[in-house]
Amino acid sequence: MNLEGKQQIWNDYQKEIADDHYFYARSCIRQTFFPGSEWAYLDIMKNKLGKDVVDDPRHTTCTGIGYHSDIVPAETIMTVVARHFALMTEAGYENMTPSCITSFGIYTEILETWEHHPEIEEKIREYLWKATKREFNKPKNLAHTSDIIYKFRNEIATQSKYKLVNVHTGRPLRGVDHIGCHYSKMFPTKGIGGAEFPAVLSGLIYAWGGDVIDYPERRHCCGFGFRQYLVMANRGYSVANSKKKFESMQPYQPDFIVANCPGCAMFMDKWQYTISEMEGTTYGQDGYGIPVLTYEELSALVLGYDPWEIGLQMHQVSVEPLLDKMGIPYDPEAKYKNVRGENIGAPKCPTYLRVANL
Amino acid sequence: MAKVIIIGGGPAGCEAAHQLANQGIEVELVEKSNETGGNLNNWYQLFPDRKYAKDLNAILKGHLEHPNIRLHLGMEPKKIEKSKTGKFNVPLTDGSLLEGDSLLVATGFKIFDARRKEEYGYGIYENVITSVELENMFYNHAITTAGGNTPKRVGIIHCVGSRDEKVCNYHCSKLCCITGVKQAIEIRELLPEAEIFCFYMDMRMFGPGYEEMYREAQEKYNIKFIRGRLSEAAENMQKQLQIKVEDTLVGKPLRMTLDMMILLVGMESSEGTRQTAGELGLNLAPNGFIQPQDPHYRNNFTNVEGVFVAGCGSAPMNLTDTLADARSAASCITAYVKNHKI
Numbered sequence: 001m002n003l004e005g006k007q008q009i010w011n012d013y014q015k016e017i018a019d020d021h022y023f024y025a026r027s028c029i030r031q032t033f034f035p036g037s038e039w040a041y042l043d044i045m046k047n048k049l050g051k052d053v054v055d056d057p058r059h060t061t062c063t064g065i066g067y068h069s070d071i072v073p074a075e076t077i078m079t080v081v082a083r084h085f086a087l088m089t090e091a092g093y094e095n096m097t098p099s100c101i102t103s104f105g106i107y108t109e110i111l112e113t114w115e116h117h118p119e120i121e122e123k124i125r126e127y128l129w130k131a132t133k134r135e136f137n138k139p140k141n142l143a144h145t146s147d148i149i150y151k152f153r154n155e156i157a158t159q160s161k162y163k164l165v166n167v168h169t170g171r172p173l174r175g176v177d178h179i180g181c182h183y184s185k186m187f188p189t190k191g192i193g194g195a196e197f198p199a200v201l202s203g204l205i206y207a208w209g210g211d212v213i214d215y216p217e218r219r220h221c222c223g224f225g226f227r228q229y230l231v232m233a234n235r236g237y238s239v240a241n242s243k244k245k246f247e248s249m250q251p252y253q254p255d256f257i258v259a260n261c262p263g264c265a266m267f268m269d270k271w272q273y274t275i276s277e278m279e280g281t282t283y284g285q286d287g288y289g290i291p292v293l294t295y296e297e298l299s300a301l302v303l304g305y306d307p308w309e310i311g312l313q314m315h316q317v318s319v320e321p322l323l324d325k326m327g328i329p330y331d332p333e334a335k336y337k338n339v340r341g342e343n344i345g346a347p348k349c350p351t352y353l354r355v356a357n358l
Numbered sequence: 359m360a361k362v363i364i365i366g367g368g369p370a371g372c373e374a375a376h377q378l379a380n381q382g383i384e385v386e387l388v389e390k391s392n393e394t395g396g397n398l399n400n401w402y403q404l405f406p407d408r409k410y411a412k413d414l415n416a417i418l419k420g421h422l423e424h425p426n427i428r429l430h431l432g433m434e435p436k437k438i439e440k441s442k443t444g445k446f447n448v449p450l451t452d453g454s455l456l457e458g459d460s461l462l463v464a465t466g467f468k469i470f471d472a473r474r475k476e477e478y479g480y481g482i483y484e485n486v487i488t489s490v491e492l493e494n495m496f497y498n499h500a501i502t503t504a505g506g507n508t509p510k511r512v513g514i515i516h517c518v519g520s521r522d523e524k525v526c527n528y529h530c531s532k533l534c535c536i537t538g539v540k541q542a543i544e545i546r547e548l549l550p551e552a553e554i555f556c557f558y559m560d561m562r563m564f565g566p567g568y569e570e571m572y573r574e575a576q577e578k579y580n581i582k583f584i585r586g587r588l589s590e591a592a593e594n595m596q597k598q599l600q601i602k603v604e605d606t607l608v609g610k611p612l613r614m615t616l617d618m619m620i621l622l623v624g625m626e627s628s629e630g631t632r633q634t635a636g637e638l639g640l641n642l643a644p645n646g647f648i649q650p651q652d653p654h655y656r657n658n659f660t661n662v663e664g665v666f667v668a669g670c671g672s673a674p675m676n677l678t679d680t681l682a683d684a685r686s687a688a689s690c691i692t693a694y695v696k697n698h699k700i
Contacts, residue, residue, distance in 0.1 A: 001593060005473070005481035196476035196590075216592040216600040251595060 001214055006197050013184075013194035017151045018095035018141040022053045023088040027100030028061050030262035030294065036311025037262075038099055040300040041145060048159055048303060049152050054091050059084060064102040068226040075127065078120070081110050082128040086136035096139035097148055101261035104144040105182030108190050111138060142190075144183060146260035146295045150192055150200045153207040161304030164210030166255070167327035172211040173255040176290070177201035178245075178268065180261025181221050201258050201295060208302050210255075217248035222264040223271065239278070242271040246283045246290070253285070256322050257292045268292045273316045276353040287354035289317035301328060308334050320356035332357045359384050359426075360695035363448050363458035365435060365634055368396025369418055369677060370669025370684040371464035376421035377688035383695060386456045387422070388430045388448070390630070394419055396466050402496035404677060405540040406567035414677070430454075438637045444664055444698075459698070460664045460691050463640070463648060464684070465630035467670035470519025470527070470623045477590040478515065480621060485509075485597055488518075488623045489534070492541055501548050501618070505597060509552060509617035512545055513601060514538050515588050516558040520624030529645040531624035531674045535562045538622050539572050542581040555614075556583045557603055565676060586612065591619060625674040634671075638662050648672045658687040666691055 024042065031038050045051045063080050066072035088096055098104045114121035128134050149156070164173040179198045184191025193199030196219070202212040223241030228234045245268070249257075259265040272289035276282050284290045292315065293301070300310045307328065312319045313335045323330055335357060336346045349358040360383045364371045367389025375385045393399065395418065401411035422429055433450040438461070440446055448456040472480035472488050480486045484504035495501045503509055516538050520531040535558065542554050561583070563569040575581040586604045594600050599616045627646040635642055641649040641661045648667045651659040658666045668687035669680045 002482050002484065005479075008473070008481070009476055194476065197482070214593065216594045218592060219590060 009197050010193045010199040010203075013189060013192060013199075015143070015147070015190060015192060016141060017143045017147050020051050021093055022051065022095050022097040022148065023091060023093040023139075024053050024055045024145075025059055025062070025084060025096065025098040025100070025103055026055070027098070027103065027262045028065070029266055030099050033266045034262065034294050034297070034311060034314060036309065036314070037294045037296040040305060040310045041099070041149075041296040043305075044156070044296070044299055044303060045148070049155060053097075054093055056087050056091060058087055062098075062100070062103040062106050064100070064106045065226060065230070067106065068102070069230055075124065077106065078110050078113075078124045079127045079131065081107060082124050082136055083132060083134060085138060086128065086132070086134035088139060089135070089137045094137070094140040096142050097145050099145050099262070101144065101180030101182045102263065104142075105186055107139075107142055108187050111142065112187065114138070144200075144260065146183075146200050147192060149295055149299055150203050153204050156299055156302060157207050160208060160302045162302055162326045162328055164205060164208045164302070164326070166325045168325065172209055173322075173325060174213050174252065175205045175210050176213050176215070176218075176249050176252075176254045176257040177205060178222060178257055178259040178261075178264050180259065180264050183260060201260055204295060204298065205258065208298075213249060213252040213254050215249040215252050217245045220245050220248075222259070222261075222267045224261075224263040224267050229267070238267065239271055239274055242267055243275055246272070246275070249290070250283045254290050255325060256298075257290055258295055258298050259292065260295050262294065265292055265294045269316045273350055273353050277351055280352045282353050284317070285321065287352070288321050288356075289353055291315070291317050291319045291322040293319070293322075301326065304328075306330070308337075316353075318354070318356040360460070361386065361458045362460045362462060362691055362695070363446055363456050364388065364462045364464055365438070365448075366396070366464035366466055366630060366669075366671070367391070367394035367429070367431070368464060368466045368669065369398055369414075370466065370671070370680050370687075371396075371462070372418040372422060373681045373684035374462055374464060374668050374688045374691075375427050376418075376424065377685050378691060379424040379426035381688070381692045383426065383692065385427045386430065386448075386458060387427060388433050388435060388450065388456070390432070390434045392432045394422065394429070394431070397469070398677070400490050400493055402493045403540065403544065405536045406565065406571050408540075430456075435634075438634060440638065440662065440664065446664065459695055460666065461638075462687055462691060463631065463634050463638075463660070463665065463667045463671050464669050465628050465634055465671045467625040467631075467674060468628040470525075470531075470626055472518055472621045472623050474525050475518055475522075475621070478518065478588065478619070478621060479591045479593065479599070483591065483593045483597075483599060483619075485593075485599060485617065486591065486619045486621065488621050489537055489541060490623065492545075492620050496541075496544055496548075499548065501545060503597070503617055507617070508549065511553040511614075511616050512549070512555070512618045512620065513599070513614070513616040514542055514554070514556045514620045514622060516556065516622050517587070518621040518623050519626070521559065527624065527626065527645070529674065530562065532562065532564065533674060533676050534622040534624055535560075536565065536568045536571065536676075539568075539575045539581075541620065543571075543575055543579050546579040546581065554579075554581050555616075556581060557586055557588055558583060559585070559587055565678065584612070625670060627671070631671045638665055640665065640667075643673075645673075647674075658683070658690045664694065666694075
């Protein structure tokens with residue numbers, strides 16, 4: 001592996017990312033499965049980096065899952081997205097920052113479509129006006145929230161309390177960076193580092209002291225692939241794709257996986273349990289799985305947030321082995337308690353996949 | 359005596375110089391490198407007869423030892439101007455000034471930069487090399503991986519940078535197919551035990567002896583040809599390449615591990631071609647090569663009177679066609695200077 005060759009590609013694919021004043025667009029999947037993740041992002045942005053971010057409760061789904069499943073027509077999703085732009089405009093903002101990779105891909109695709117077909121944009125403006133009496137400006141800057149974290153990775157490193165370094169051995173922790181397909185595979189120039197060797201997450205890992213694993217199936221889809229997962233009869237394809245990735249990365253003994261797509265994080269986390277129940281196979285050390293983190297969660301850990309405060313107990317795969325390696329203290333007794341200290345109940349113990357403190 | 363300036367000392371420039379000199383025309387041959395031969399210097403053997411490239415190069419160089427030819431090695435035109443009287447003025451980088459009655463553009467091609475096909479990992483994965491680098495291994499009679507091992511499985515990827523909308527090259531480079539066949543045979547001769555695969559879109563065996571060589575590669579040399587375009591390559595822990603490709607004849611995706619992957623890099627118009635065209639106002643075809651006046655009967659003429667083109671400055675072509683094109687251009691230029699009573 002020639003790192004200089006990669007760095008050349010990273011230099012070729014840089015993008016403009018706004019400095020401040022962001023309109024935040026939440027993710028359906030992320031706020032459902034990793035609710036602490038979006039909270040952590042907003043807290044880091046506002047209280048650690050001192051940035052201005054608007055989180056508008058009137059924001060809705062972009063309907064991307066329905067669109068990619070052929071349920072929602074193109075005109076409908078464009079009108080929904082136009083409404084998001086209208087909310088941004090009404091709030092006085094110009095920089096759109098979606099949390100979801102699907103939404104980021106949708107926004108990018110729609111803006112590109114309007115660029116080449118202004119007549120479609122005009123039609124959508126008319127639909128939005130008829131439906132809501134709203135008007136909008138297109139965002140001046142569109143960046144995924146992982147782009148934002150990438151932009152401020154060095155500031156985060158400066159404030160970090162923990163490094164991506166094994167405190168017992170002093171060696172850099174080895175991370176797998178998994179990039180959502182819709183981040184840059186559709187529009188390589190819209191992603192940091194392009195589509196083949198994206199730098200958006202590997203840049204975080206390097207900046208925070210870790211090392212990146214380049215394994216053969218690095219580019220492969222996590223297996224979400226809307227139709228694969230949503231149609232139950234196709235769900236085996238989804239598991240098979242994830243399995244292919246786990247088998248490819250396992251020989252490198254990754255300490256963690258970090259993903260920027262909420263769907264990827266969810267499937268790579270939960271399918272490890274599914275595969276263990278189907279085949280009795282686990283991919284981490286000592287019967288554990290490989291911890292899967294969102295980039296917000298990884299940022300928060302580095303910055304010293306409490307693991308349970310950012311919702312890591314919601315993960316299927318135990319994160320404790322990673323916390324131990326990073327030297328992050330945690331209270332095992334508090335794992336399944338809410339903020340008021342009440343017990344929220346522990347999940348059932350899987351047959352094969354080892355779960356800490358169960 | 360009429361005088362012609364030739365820009366480019368590759369095979370086309372050398373052959374045209376020789377032909378023009380034999381017609382009693384003075385030639386100023388300008389070559390930016392310190393030796394003539396152009397891309398021929400990077401090749402070991404030629405198809406289809408397996409002639410050594412250096413032997414052909416020696417013949418072409420020998421022809422330049424002619425009293426009518428003045429060679430300007432290591433020189434580049436600082437600019438190229440056509441005067442109102444129709445003469446061409448070309449100041450060189452050493453400060454000298456060339457004057458000519460006609461100008462021949464023989465600026466050739468450049469090899470496609472394989473790094474632009476990012477998904478193939480050239481420049482990143484150490485066992486991905488280009489067909490040009492493989493020729494250098496043939497020179498040394500040794501094919502080894504970057505780690506110094508003898509490869510057991512070798513894959514040759516056709517059409518790298520050619521017929522590829524993603525890199526904005528729609529044109530066919532013509533030579534890669536037969537180059538792949540020739541190189542696969544040469545690999546077999548050096549590595550009798552290796553598995554050798556060629557991944558192709560079409561096999562375009564347009565030259566005499568090419569189809570026969572292709573057949574021989576399969577029947578005698580046991581080269582396996584798989585119709586399918588490579589989608590991506592990745593490196594495993596052993597520094598092998600894991601490739602994904604679709605076998606379009608079987609209709610199934612294929613995953614394979616290679617010890618070495620060779621990219622048959624295509625041809626693009628050279629910087630010299632584009633620069634010369636820009637200075638003289640020559641029309642370029644959509645593929646970036648110089649647009650001849652007519653593809654059939656005025657293929658050496660450009661849109662500027664007195665400026666001619668020969669060889670791969672106007673299109674990808676093999677050496678046979680390049681040399682024939684150079685002779686054709688020399689014939690056109692000879693007629694031009696006679697008609698203008700120069």
